[in-house]
Amino acid sequence: xxxxxxxxxxxxxxxxxxxxxxxxxxxxxxxxxxxxxxxxxxxxxxxxxxxxxxxxxxxxxxxxxxxxxxxxxxxxxxxxxxxxxxxxxxxxxxxxxxxxxxxxxxxxxxxxxxxxxxxxxxxxxxxxxxxxxxxxxxxxxxxxxxxxxxxxxxxxxxxxxxxxxxxxxxxxxxxxxxxxxxxxxxxxxxxxxxxxxxxxxxxxxxxxxxxxxxxxxxxxxxxxxxxxxxxxxxxxxxxxxxxxxxxxxxxxxxxxxxxxxxxxxxxxxxxxxxxxxxxxxxxxxxxxxxxxxxxxxxxxxxxxxxxxxxxxxxxxxxxxxxxxxxxxxxxxxxxxxxxxxxxxxxxxxxxxxxxxxxxxxxxxxxxxxxxxxxxxxxxxxxxxxxxxxxxxxxxxxxxxxxxxxxxxxxxxxxxxxxxxxxxxxxxxxxxxxxxxxxxxxxxxxxxxxxxxxxxxxxxxxxxxxxxxxxxxxxxxxxxxxxxxxxxxxxxxxxxxxxxxxxxxxxxxxxxxxxxxxxxxxxxxxxxxxxxxxxxxxxxxxxxxxxxxxxxxxxxxxxxxxxxxxxxxxxxxxxxxxxxxxxxxxxxxxxxxxxxxxxxxxxxxxxxxxxxxxxxxxxxxxxxxxxxxxxxxxxxxxxxxxxxxxxxxxxxxxxxxxxxxxxxxxxxxxxxxxx
Ligand code: SF4
Numbered sequence: 001x002x003x004x005x006x007x008x009x010x011x012x013x014x015x016x017x018x019x020x021x022x023x024x025x026x027x028x029x030x031x032x033x034x035x036x037x038x039x040x041x042x043x044x045x046x047x048x049x050x051x052x053x054x055x056x057x058x059x060x061x062x063x064x065x066x067x068x069x070x071x072x073x074x075x076x077x078x079x080x081x082x083x084x085x086x087x088x089x090x091x092x093x094x095x096x097x098x099x100x101x102x103x104x105x106x107x108x109x110x111x112x113x114x115x116x117x118x119x120x121x122x123x124x125x126x127x128x129x130x131x132x133x134x135x136x137x138x139x140x141x142x143x144x145x146x147x148x149x150x151x152x153x154x155x156x157x158x159x160x161x162x163x164x165x166x167x168x169x170x171x172x173x174x175x176x177x178x179x180x181x182x183x184x185x186x187x188x189x190x191x192x193x194x195x196x197x198x199x200x201x202x203x204x205x206x207x208x209x210x211x212x213x214x215x216x217x218x219x220x221x222x223x224x225x226x227x228x229x230x231x232x233x234x235x236x237x238x239x240x241x242x243x244x245x246x247x248x249x250x251x252x253x254x255x256x257x258x259x260x261x262x263x264x265x266x267x268x269x270x271x272x273x274x275x276x277x278x279x280x281x282x283x284x285x286x287x288x289x290x291x292x293x294x295x296x297x298x299x300x301x302x303x304x305x306x307x308x309x310x311x312x313x314x315x316x317x318x319x320x321x322x323x324x325x326x327x328x329x330x331x332x333x334x335x336x337x338x339x340x341x342x343x344x345x346x347x348x349x350x351x352x353x354x355x356x357x358x359x360x361x362x363x364x365x366x367x368x369x370x371x372x373x374x375x376x377x378x379x380x381x382x383x384x385x386x387x388x389x390x391x392x393x394x395x396x397x398x399x400x401x402x403x404x405x406x407x408x409x410x411x412x413x414x415x416x417x418x419x420x421x422x423x424x425x426x427x428x429x430x431x432x433x434x435x436x437x438x439x440x441x442x443x444x445x446x447x448x449x450x451x452x453x454x455x456x457x458x459x460x461x462x463x464x465x466x467x468x469x470x471x472x473x474x475x476x477x478x479x480x481x482x483x484x485x486x487x488x489x490x491x492x493x494x495x496x497x498x499x500x501x502x503x504x505x506x507x508x509x510x511x512x513x514x515x516x517x518x519x520x521x522x523x524x525x526x527x528x529x530x531x532x533x534x535x536x537x538x539x540x541x542x543x544x545x546x547x548x549x550x551x552x553x554x555x556x557x558x559x560x561x562x563x564x565x566x567x568x569x570x571x572x573x574x575x576x577x578x579x580x581x582x583x584x585x586x587x588x589x590x591x592x593x594x595x596x597x598x599x600x601x602x603x604x605x606x607x608x609x610x611x612x613x614x615x616x617x618x619x620x621x622x623x624x625x626x627x628x629x630x631x632x633x634x635x636x637x638x639x640x641x642x643x644x645x646x647x648x649x650x651x652x653x654x655x656x657x658x659x660x661x662x663x664x665x666x667x668x669x670x671x672x673x674x
Contacts, residue, residue: 001025001028001029001057001058004028004057004096005020005024005028005057006025007019007020010095010096011053011096014095014096015091021048021049021050021434022434023045023049023050023432023433023434024049024053026429026431027043027045027049027051027404027429028053028054029058030043031043031054031055031058031059031220031402032061032062033427034402035058035059035218035400036062038399038400039425039426040395040400040401040402040403040423040426040427041401041402041403041426041428042402042403042414042417042423042426042427042429043402043403043404043408043428043429043430044406044407045405045406046406046431046432046433046434046435046623047406047433047435047594048434048435048593048596049433049434051222051406052083052084052088052222053092055073055220055222055404056073056084056089056092056194057096059071059073059218059220059402060097060100060194061097062218063194063218064097064099064100064193069193069218070192070193070194070195070215070216070217071193071195071216071217072105072194072196072197072216072219073195073196073197073219074196074197074198074199074201074219074220074222075196075197075199075223076198076222076226076230076532077223077532078198080222080223081197081198084196085102085104085196089102089194089196100193100194101191101192101194102194102195102196103185103188103189103191103192103194104185104195105189105195105196105197105213106148106185106197107200107201107212108163108166108169108212109163109165110148110149111164111181111182111185112141112144112147112148112149112162112163112182113162113163113165113168113169113180113182114176114179114180115170115175116162116163116164116165116168117138117141117162119262120134120161120162121134121138130155130158133154133155133158134158136152137152137154137159137162145181146185147180147181147182148181149163160246164182165343166212167343167346167347168340169182170336170339171183173335173336186214189213189214190214192214197213199223199226199227199230199231200234201213202219202221203230203231203233203235204234206231206234206235206394207234210397216398217398217399217400218399218400218401219398219400219401219402220401220402220404221403221404222404222405223405223532224404224408224417225407225408225417225583227403227421228386231386231389231394232382232384232386233382235386235389236366236380236381236382236383237354237357237358237363237380237381238354238358238379238380238381239351239355239358239378239379239380240376240378241285241375241377241378242376242378243351244281244285244289244314247344247347247348248281248282248285251344252275252278259340259341259344260275260278262337263328263331263332263333263341264337265332266328266331267331270327270328273324274321274325274328277317277320277321277324280317280321281314281318281321281348284314285314288310292310292370292372292379293372293377295309295310296370296372296377300371300372300373301369301370301371301372301555302369302371302556303367303369303559303560304361304368304369304370304379305368307360307361308360309359310359312356312359315352315353315359318348318349318352319348319352321348322348322349322352325341325342325345326342329341329342329345355379357381358380358381359379363381365383365384365564366381366383367382367556367557367559367560368380368381369556382557382560384560384561384563384564385561385564386420386421386422387420387421387422390421390422391423395421395422395423401426403417403423403426406586406587407583407584407587409430409621410578410583410621411582411621412430412620416575416579416580416583432623432624433593433623434596435593435596435598435623436596437624437626440593440599440600441592441593441601441623441625441626442600442601442602442625442626442627442628442634442636442637443601443625443628444602444603444631445603445604445609446464446603446605446607446631447607447610448460449464449605449607450607451606451611458488460605461485461489461546461605462489462492464603464631465493465546465605466493466494467631468542468631468634469493469495469522471631471632471634472542472601472634472638473497473520474498474499474519474520474521474522475521475539475540475541475542475600476523476540476541476542476543476544477515477523477525477535477544477591478522478524478546479525479526479530479543479545479546479549479591480524480525480526480546480547481526481527481546481547481550482526483503483504483526486502486503486524486525486526489546490502490524495522497520498520498521499514499518499520499521500522501514501521501523501524502524503523503529508525511523511525512533512535516535516539519538527549527584530549530584530587530588530591531590533591534594535591535594536594536595536598537595537597540592540598540600541599541600541601541637541638541639542592542600542601542602542603543589543591543592543600543601543602543603544602544603544605545589545604545605546605546606547605547606548585548604548606548609548618549581549585549588550577550580551577551580551581553577561576562576574614578614578617578618582617582618582621585622586621586622589602589622593623599637600637600638601634601638602625603631
C-alpha cells in the first residue's frame with residue numbers, strides 16, 4: 001500500500017494537493033491485511049483520515065488480483081454513495097486502476113418497469129389527480145438512460161404503479177427485456193468488480209437468501225455505526241396498511257382497474273366470486289387497522305405484549321384470496337397472466353402469514369410492536385438481538401467484512417460495537433482525526449445550568465442559547481433530542497437579527513442549503529441533523545448540544561434490547577444506553593470540523609456530562625480540543641477564519657481561559673468535570 005500513499009507515491013502524482021496522512025496509510029494496510037487473511041476488521045477513522053481511499057485502494061487491488069472476484073461497498077447515506085460513484089471510483093479508474101469496473105447497486109423498486117408502464121397507460125390506472133405525474137413519467141421514459149427514480153420527482157403512490165416489483169418481473173420472458181434498463185443494470189452489476197450499495201439493500205439481499213445482488217466475497221460497510229438498526233429492520237417482519245392496500249388495489253382498485261380488469265377470459269361468476277373475496281379482505285383490513293389506530297390513539301409506538309392483541313380474521317381472508325387467485329389461474333389467457341396471478345396469490349398468502357406470525361408472537365427473540373406515523377399504520381416483529389443472526393447468516397458467510405465509521409469506539413474501545421454486531425473475533429483499529437482539534441476547536445460546558453429533567457432546565461437552556469447566539473451571530477447548529485423541546489426553545493428565542501431555521505419547515509436538504517447560504521442563520525434540528533450533514537467552512541462555526549442523546553428507554557426495540565441485557569446479567573445503562581449516546585454525541589460533535597482549516601466551538605448544555613459518574617466516558621470519547629472555561633472564551637473560535645487559529649488560541653491563553661484537553665481524564669483534572 002505504501003506505493004500508493006507515500007509522499008512521492010501514485011496518489012501524490014495524480015491527486016493535486018495530496019498529502020500523506022499516516023492514519024490513512026495505517027488504515028489501508030490494515031484493510032489489505034484483513035482481505036489477505038480473510039478476517040473481519042473494525043476501523044474507527046476520525047474525520048479527515050481519508051477513509052474512502054484507505055479502503056477503496058486495497059479493496060480494488062484485492063478484486064483485480066484474481067479473475068471473478070467481486071466486492072461490495074455499502075453505505076448508509078445516499079450522499080456517501082453518490083460521492084463514491086461520482087468522485088472517488090471514477091478518479092481511481094482514470095488515474096490508477098484503468099481496468100476497474102464498478103456499478104451502483106440499487107433496490108430494483110428504484111427502476112422503471114416498461115411493462116408495467118405500458119400496462120398502466122393502457123388501463124389508465126391512475127387517479128385523476130395523478131395524471132400529470134404519469135404524463136411526466138411517460139415523457140421521461142422516452143429519454144432516460146438509467147430508468148432510475150432519483151432522476152424524476154414524482155409521488156410514491158404514482159411511482160409504485162410503474163416501478164419494478166420483483167415478483168411481477170417477467171425477466172427473460174418479458175417482451176420489454178431488451179429495452180429494460182433494470183436488466184441492463186443487472187448485467188453491468190454482474191460485470192463489475194466493485195458494487196456500491198447501501199445497508200438497506202445489503203440486508204434486503206440477506207433477507208432474500210442472497211438473491212438480490214450478484215455474489216461477492218468481501219464487503220466494506222462505511223457508516224457502519226448504523227448497521228444494527230438497519231439489519232434489525234430487514235431481518236424482521238411487518239404488516240402495514242400500505243402493503244395491504246397495495247396488494248388489494250393491484251388486484252382490483254376502487255375504480256375497477258387492476259389485474260382482474262385485465263384478465264380476458266374470466267367469466268362473470270368467477271369475477272363475482274373473487275370480487276366478493278377482495279371486498280372481504282378490504283372490510284376486514286379496514287376494521288383491523290381501525291382497531292389498531294384506536295389502540296395507538298395516544299402513542300406513536302406501542303409494545304405489544306400479549307398474543308392476538310387484536311382479533312385476526314384478516315389472515316384467513318388473505319389466505320382465501322390466495323386460493324381464489326390460484327383457481328383463477330386456470331383460466332389465464334397466457335403465461336404473462338399466469339405469472340401475474342401467481343405472484344399476487346403468493347403475496348397475499350405471505351402477507352396473511354406475516355400478520356399471523358406477528359400477532360401470535362411465534363418468533364423467539366423478537367419484540368412485537370405497533371407504530372403510527374401520520375397515516376401509516378403497521379404491526380412489526382423485530383429481532384432485538386441480531387448479533388447471533390448476523391454472525392451465523394452474514395459474517396460467517398462473507399470472507400472479509402470491514403466496518404468503518406468516524407464513530408464506532410466508545411471509551412476508545414470497540415466492546416460495544418463488537419457485542420452488538422456479533423463480531424467478537426474481528427480485528428480493530430482506532431485512528432484519531434489528523435486535524436489539529438486543539439487549535440481548531442473549543443469545547444465549553446457551562447457550570448451554571450440545571451440538569452435536564454429538573455425544574456428550570458428549559459429556562460436555563462433558553463437563556464444560555466440566547467447568550468451563545470448573541471456571540472456567534474449565526475452559523476450555529478443547535479441539536480435537540482426531542483422535537484417538542486426544539487419547538488419550545490425555537491419560539492422562545494428573541495434574536496430578530498438572526499434567521500432561525502427549524503427542522504420540519506421544509507425538507508432537511510433544503511434547510512441545510514439555506515443555512516449554508518446565510519451566515520446569520522441558526523439551524524435547529526433533532527436526530528437527523530446529528531449525523532450525515534456536511535457543512536465545511538465558515539457556514540458552521542458552532543454546534544450546541546442541548547442534551548446528551550440518550551435514546552428513549554421505553555421505545556419498544558430499545559426496551560427489549562435492554563431487557564435482554566438485564567437477562568444476561570449486564571447493566572443495560574452501562575452496556576447499551578451510554579455507548580449508544582456516546583456514539584451519537586461523537587456524531588454531533590463531528591459536524592463542526594470538516595476540513596483542516598475549519599474551526600469553531602461546541603457547547604454542551606447538559607450538565608450531566610460534568611456531574612454524573614458517566615460524564616468522563618463521554619468526554620474521553622471526544623477529540624482532544626481546547627476547553628473554554630467561560631462562554632466568552634468561545635468568541636475567538638467562532639469568528640470568521642483568516643485571523644489565524646494560532647493567534648486566537650494564544651489570545652485565549654492570554655485571557656486565562658486555560659487549555660485543557662477534552663480527551664480522557666485530562667479534562668476532568670483541569671476542573672471541567674466539576
Ligand atoms: S424485464 Fe422486468 S422490470 Fe424489465 S420491463 Fe420486463 S417486467 Fe419490467
